Amino acid sequence: xxxxxxAALLPVQRFMDAGGFVLWWIFIAAVALWTLILERxxxxxxxxxxxxxxxxxxxxxxxxxxxxxxxxxxxxLISAQESSMAATLPLIQMMISMCPLLGLLGTVTGxxxxxxxxxxxxxxxxxxxxxxxxxxxxxxxxxMVVGLSGLLSINRFxxxxxxxxxxxGDELAxx
Numbered sequence: 321x322x323x324x325x326x327a328a329l330l331p332v333q334r335f336m337d338a339g340g341f342v343l344w345w346i347f348i349a350a351v352a353l354w355t356l357i358l359e360r361x362x363x364x365x366x367x368x369x370x371x372x373x374x375x376x377x378x379x380x381x382x383x384x385x386x387x388x389x390x391x392x393x394x395x396x397l398i399s400a401q402e403s404s405m406a407a408t409l410p411l412i413q414m415m416i417s418m419c420p421l422l423g424l425l426g427t428v429t430g431x432x433x434x435x436x437x438x439x440x441x442x443x444x445x446x447x448x449x450x451x452x453x454x455x456x457x458x459x460x461x462x463x464m465v466v467g468l469s470g471l472l473s474i475n476r477f478x479x480x481x482x483x484x485x486x487x488x489g490d491e492l493a494x495x
Contacts, residue, residue: 339458342426346459349422350466353415356408357473364480368405372488375401379492386494394492401488405481409474416470423463430456 336343375397384390434452441448 335458338454339462340426340429340455342422342429342459343462346419346422346426346462346466349415349419350462353412353419353466353470356412356415357470360408360412360473360477363405364477364484368484371401371404372484372491375488376491391494394494397492398485398489402481402485405484406477409477409481412470412474412477416467416474419463419467419470421463423460423467426459426463427456430454430459 336347339346379385379394379397382390382393385394430452433455434449437445437448437452
């Protein structure tokens with residue numbers, strides 16, 4: 321039963337070995353990034369509709385909604401919900417920025433291997449140099465792919481926070 325699993329994971333293991341130790345760091349960063357992204361999707365699809373309804377019900381249950389105090393309460397409700405919607409976005413942005421930098425670290429470590437091979441064997445061993453170049457380019461590609469995939473998501477989340485905040489402001493009418 322485990323033979324098919326190990327056969328399926330063999331190409332992944334080869335890819336990770338070809339990219340060097342930095343590729344494992346990129347993998348961990350990608351798992352953390354996508355965990356945060358999935359959490360935000362879950363929040364907007366499961367938690368936010370109920371929370372919005374609770375805030376609207378709280379606002380409608382107020383006796384007066386026109387005074388200066390009521391306006392401050394409304395502003396505080398909207399601000400608290402906006403902060404809740406954008407809670408993990410700075411962390412997601414940091415992870416997105418970190419992935420290409422990890423890829424660059426992989427480039428540097430791979431090129432150091434190329435220079436080590438050149439120092440030991442000269443430029444005549446093209447196969448050994450190619451392995452170092454491969455180890456340099458794979459983490460770069462992986463870091464860019466992970467970063468770009470996260471960039472698409474964070475832009476959608478920022479837009480969603482803006483739209484939902486405006487929608488909440490419209491729903492909390494002063495009448």
